[in-house]
Amino acid sequence: MAGQAESSSGFWPAMWLGAALVFAPLAAAAQALPQYSANRHIGVDLCKGSTCHDAAQPLKGSNIVQNEYQIWATRDRHANAYKLLFNERSRRIARNLGLGAAHEAKICVDCHAHNPPADKRGPQFRVSDGVSCEACHGAAERWLGIHIVSGGNREQNIQAGLYPTEAPVQRARLCLSCHFSDSNKQITHRIMGAGHPQIRFELDTYTAGEPAHYRVDEDYVKRKPRGTNGVQVWAVGQAVTVSKLMEALADPRRNRDGIFPELVLFDCQACHHPMSNLRWAPRASTGLKPGIPRISDANMVMLRVAAERAAPALAAEFRSRVLRLHQASTQGMAQTAAAASAVKESADALAGAFAGRGFGRDDAQALMQGLIDAGLRRGDLIDFTAAEQATLALGTMMLATGRREGAARQAHDRMLALTQQDDHFRPEAFNQALRAFQAAAGTGG
Amino acid sequence: MVMSRAWDRSIVHRLMAMAFGIVALAWNAQAQPLPQDAPFKHLGVATCGGSTCHGAVEPFKQSNVLQNEYVTWTQKDKHAAAYKILLNERSQRIAKNLGLAKPAHEAPECLNCHAHFPKEDMRGPQFQLSDGVACEACHGGAAGWLGPHVANRGNHAENIAAGLYPTEDPVKRAKLCLSCHFGDLSKPDKFVTHRIMGAGHPRMSFELDTFTAIQPAHYRLDDDYLKRKPQHGNGVQVWAIGQAMALSELMAAMADPKRNRDGIFPELVLFDCHACHHPMSNLRWAPRASVGLQPGIPRLSDSNLIMLRIIAEKVSPQHGQALRERGLALHKASTQGTDATVAAAKAVKDIADQLIPIFAKASMGKAEMQALLQGVIAEGLQKGEFVDYAAAEQATMALQSIVAAMRGAKAVEPAQADTLQKALEKLLNATLKDEDYKPEVFRAALQEFSTVASRS
Numbered sequence: 001m002a003g004q005a006e007s008s009s010g011f012w013p014a015m016w017l018g019a020a021l022v023f024a025p026l027a028a029a030a031q032a033l034p035q036y037s038a039n040r041h042i043g044v045d046l047c048k049g050s051t052c053h054d055a056a057q058p059l060k061g062s063n064i065v066q067n068e069y070q071i072w073a074t075r076d077r078h079a080n081a082y083k084l085l086f087n088e089r090s091r092r093i094a095r096n097l098g099l100g101a102a103h104e105a106k107i108c109v110d111c112h113a114h115n116p117p118a119d120k121r122g123p124q125f126r127v128s129d130g131v132s133c134e135a136c137h138g139a140a141e142r143w144l145g146i147h148i149v150s151g152g153n154r155e156q157n158i159q160a161g162l163y164p165t166e167a168p169v170q171r172a173r174l175c176l177s178c179h180f181s182d183s184n185k186q187i188t189h190r191i192m193g194a195g196h197p198q199i200r201f202e203l204d205t206y207t208a209g210e211p212a213h214y215r216v217d218e219d220y221v222k223r224k225p226r227g228t229n230g231v232q233v234w235a236v237g238q239a240v241t242v243s244k245l246m247e248a249l250a251d252p253r254r255n256r257d258g259i260f261p262e263l264v265l266f267d268c269q270a271c272h273h274p275m276s277n278l279r280w281a282p283r284a285s286t287g288l289k290p291g292i293p294r295i296s297d298a299n300m301v302m303l304r305v306a307a308e309r310a311a312p313a314l315a316a317e318f319r320s321r322v323l324r325l326h327q328a329s330t331q332g333m334a335q336t337a338a339a340a341s342a343v344k345e346s347a348d349a350l351a352g353a354f355a356g357r358g359f360g361r362d363d364a365q366a367l368m369q370g371l372i373d374a375g376l377r378r379g380d381l382i383d384f385t386a387a388e389q390a391t392l393a394l395g396t397m398m399l400a401t402g403r404r405e406g407a408a409r410q411a412h413d414r415m416l417a418l419t420q421q422d423d424h425f426r427p428e429a430f431n432q433a434l435r436a437f438q439a440a441a442g443t444g445g
Numbered sequence: 446m447v448m449s450r451a452w453d454r455s456i457v458h459r460l461m462a463m464a465f466g467i468v469a470l471a472w473n474a475q476a477q478p479l480p481q482d483a484p485f486k487h488l489g490v491a492t493c494g495g496s497t498c499h500g501a502v503e504p505f506k507q508s509n510v511l512q513n514e515y516v517t518w519t520q521k522d523k524h525a526a527a528y529k530i531l532l533n534e535r536s537q538r539i540a541k542n543l544g545l546a547k548p549a550h551e552a553p554e555c556l557n558c559h560a561h562f563p564k565e566d567m568r569g570p571q572f573q574l575s576d577g578v579a580c581e582a583c584h585g586g587a588a589g590w591l592g593p594h595v596a597n598r599g600n601h602a603e604n605i606a607a608g609l610y611p612t613e614d615p616v617k618r619a620k621l622c623l624s625c626h627f628g629d630l631s632k633p634d635k636f637v638t639h640r641i642m643g644a645g646h647p648r649m650s651f652e653l654d655t656f657t658a659i660q661p662a663h664y665r666l667d668d669d670y671l672k673r674k675p676q677h678g679n680g681v682q683v684w685a686i687g688q689a690m691a692l693s694e695l696m697a698a699m700a701d702p703k704r705n706r707d708g709i710f711p712e713l714v715l716f717d718c719h720a721c722h723h724p725m726s727n728l729r730w731a732p733r734a735s736v737g738l739q740p741g742i743p744r745l746s747d748s749n750l751i752m753l754r755i756i757a758e759k760v761s762p763q764h765g766q767a768l769r770e771r772g773l774a775l776h777k778a779s780t781q782g783t784d785a786t787v788a789a790a791k792a793v794k795d796i797a798d799q800l801i802p803i804f805a806k807a808s809m810g811k812a813e814m815q816a817l818l819q820g821v822i823a824e825g826l827q828k829g830e831f832v833d834y835a836a837a838e839q840a841t842m843a844l845q846s847i848v849a850a851m852r853g854a855k856a857v858e859p860a861q862a863d864t865l866q867k868a869l870e871k872l873l874n875a876t877l878k879d880e881d882y883k884p885e886v887f888r889a890a891l892q893e894f895s896t897v898a899s900r901s
Contacts, residue, residue, distance in 0.1 A: 089728075092728075096730055096732075096739075096740045097739065097740065098739070188741065189741040189742075190739050190740055190741035190742065191740075191741065192725075192740075192741050193730055193739070193740030193741020193742065194730060194739075194740040194741060195728045195730065195740070197725075198725060257742070257780065258742065258779050258780035258781055258782065259711050259779050259780075259782060259783050259786055260710065260711065260742075260743060261709050261710065263741070263743075268725060271721035271722065272721065272722070272723065272724060272725045273722065273724070274722060274723070274724065274880045275642075275647075275648055275718060275722045275879070275880075276880060278535075278538075280542055280643055280644060280645065282542075289542075289543065289544070289640055289643075289644075290542045290543065290640055290641075290643030290644040290645075291638065291639040291640035291641065291642055291643020291644060291713070292639075292640065292643065292707070292708065292710075293710060293713075329708055329709050330707070330708035330709075331708055331709075332708065332709060333709050336709050421726070422724070422725065422726075423724050423726055
């Protein structure tokens with residue numbers, strides 16, 4: 001499964017460690033997301049072709065699989081994203097919002113398809129292809145030729161507009177621009193109220209679950225050492241998610257709707273539960289009293305676990321800034337925005353730190369224990385979204401530590417079932433499964 | 446000699462009483478303090494509950510009151526159990542979750558509504574908090590009026606001047622009931638905020654006429670009663686005044702900067718509970734003409750606004766029109782900002798306040814009852830305004846009150862009243878549990894009710 005090869009100590013990773021620490025922020029600043037590229041998008045027809053990326057089977061003797069288009073077209077949900085806009089639920093959402101047809105509304109198409117501006121589309125570009133090749137790999141106008149010519153190197157491709165999807169920070173930013181929002185396209189609570197499903201995302205799980213249309217073999221690791229470590233991808237994903245959330249929370253154009261803050265930035269189930277579910281319990285990591293809607297904090301819960309293992313020097317400050325954020329939400333918007341900016345600063349530093357280090361088996365084991373402790377010792381997994389994130393994270397750690405079977409697997413399967421749908425979530429049942437997982441796979445406890 | 450002195454004393458008493466009465470009537474016209482705040486001491490239920498007074502086991506035949514009021518209250522009235530509730534696990538959990546300094550049964554935030562809670566120096570030696578929401582909580586501290594009313598020489602006006610609270614007056618009753626069943630904004634700790642709800646407090650809903658009836662009422666509306674207490678009005682009048690006062694209080698809270706926010710959120714208890722508290726799998730949003738909001742925008746608690754508008758449209762159409770316009774403006778203002786919302790809330794409150802004396806003086810006879818019945822039905826069937834639980838709940842209570850009033854006023858034959866009551870059962874079933882509420886089921890029940898009602 002892609003993303004699971006571990007980055008062992010060696011020359012190239014060490015080189016990239018240094019390079020990433022220096023270049024990652026710069027590269028990130030320089031690289032626009034594909035949708036906003038200055039180059040033109042030429043469409044999937046030019047990626048297809050049986051000698052290019054539409055082989056029926058992986059080609060032997062090639063350093064890539066070459067049936068990427070096939071995998072994407074037949075198994076990747078991104079290929080169907082546009083077609084979804086024609087179903088009953090999508091039509092109802094658009095109708096409720098007074099938008100006309102969903103497949104013609106920019107706010108829908110912006111995420112459910114690849115939607116560059118009209119003047120950036122080549123003659124064979126089709127919106128109906130959904131979230132297609134260039135949506136992630138970047139407008140191909142200038143790199144198509146270069147990358148076909150054997151010997152075109154990666155740096156040149158990237159200079160010509162190929163988006164570096166292997167780099168965890170950049171991948172996270174790209175994925176989250178749809179799987180959360182960015183400043184150009186924001187999913188709001190009005191859209192949710194109109195009927196849109198809850199948005200759920202975790203970078204490593206979703207990378208693997210696409211499914212990945214590449215193979216992390218020796219050649220891949222040599223050419224693209226960044227982003228091959230699932231644990232690193234998970235950690236970076238959490239940091240960038242928190243960063244993007246805080247960005248929205250700090251932005252006066254995005255953080256309010258009338259007399260309410262923008263509700264999509266808050267934990268869904270904090271409000272969306274039946275009143276008969278007498279569920280409140282204090283959480284030390286928020287310090288909030290009952291009845292106060294909680295800022296979406298599942299990713300902050302995860303990021304703290306990651307920080308305490310992988311960037312301990314930054315962890316304490318992150319924690320205290322998170323506490324300050326929750327406290328600020330009981331004061332006013334100005335304080336909340338300021339506190340959110342501070343948390344973003346921490347999250348960005350953590351993203352950089354994670355992107356610049358290796359994650360070995362012992363890290364994965366320690367993180368697994370950290371996740372267990374978050375639930376069993378701190379009671380931080382009593383809310384659906386946090387439990388869901390922890391479950392996905394434990395899946396990543398299980399793969400990284402080789403614990404994929406037996407009692408640990410059974411307990412984890414139980415957690416997956418409990419976090420399938422929020423209506424069925426029961427914190428006591430989840431904690432019970434977590435205890436079983438601890439017994440099977442934990443170290444400290 | 447003795448007789449003439451007694452006679453003189455009696456005249457002096459009567460003159461004083463008249464003077465008091467005049468002052469009291471003037472005083473009545475302004476804000477009469479609620480029992481909890483009035484300058485009369487509270488003696489406790491012991492002096493009310495004697496068997497020759499109000500603690501008789503059976504109603505007295507020759508008396509003009511039932512005289513078993515205390516027994517009715519203690520056995521059947523939830524007010525009597527209100528204090529004891531504070532001792533149960535749910536209440537203890539709420540207090541603990543809030544981090545209150547005291548357990549629930551000792552905390553002013555809870556006692557203010559769950560018991561009769563006058564200041565300590567206003568409590569007589571036999572007063573007991575554990576009696577719950579007891580006699581004087583509604584009828585007023587008895588120190589001043591116990592004597593006159595026992596001696597049977599005091600008339601009603603004199604009793605009121607001496608501190609008896611005029612619970613028969615719908616406006617005063619509404620103010621009293623709402624001071625707990627909504628909250629008393631003049632006090633710092635007599636209001637259920639969303640924090641208290643989040644800690645585990647059950648949802649609150651109220652309708653003045655229905656709740657009066659289901660206490661159950663410990664008095665009988667016979668000829669003597671109506672002669673002595675003519676302001677009582679009929680059930681429909683009580684319902685109408687209750688709606689106007691409830692809306693007025695809600696708007697006052699919304700306009701009060703000390704009440705209408707909690708951090709970056711508005712005070713959520715002023716919003717419709719189920720607008721948020723439903724599972725996301727319940728894809729329920731539908732546009733509502735009286736709201737005019739897009740989806741995903743939490744809706745201000747508007748069930749009283751809907752009911753009041755229905756009533757006003759029949760009883761005082763220009764006020765009905767104003768309510769419609771200002772109601773829409775209020776919802777819209779909530780998408781703009783706090784200042785706009787405060788201004789819009791004040792504008793709605795103005796209309797509600799104007800309607801109170803109009804309802805108090807209105808005749809609300811058979812024709813009005815019929816019109817109001819049809820108005821409630823139409824709001825649901827033609828305008829689709831009962832898609833949300835709280836509105837359906839209020840509509841059901843409204844229809845119950847109107848049918849009961851029609852029965853009492855002989856606006857329908859008893860047989861028809863019985864048929865209407867049966868049709869009401871379906872509406873009650875449809876609104877039994879808020880989480881199970883399905884607007885289609887309610888609509889079908891309302892349709893059946895409408896069919897029955899159209900036969901009368």
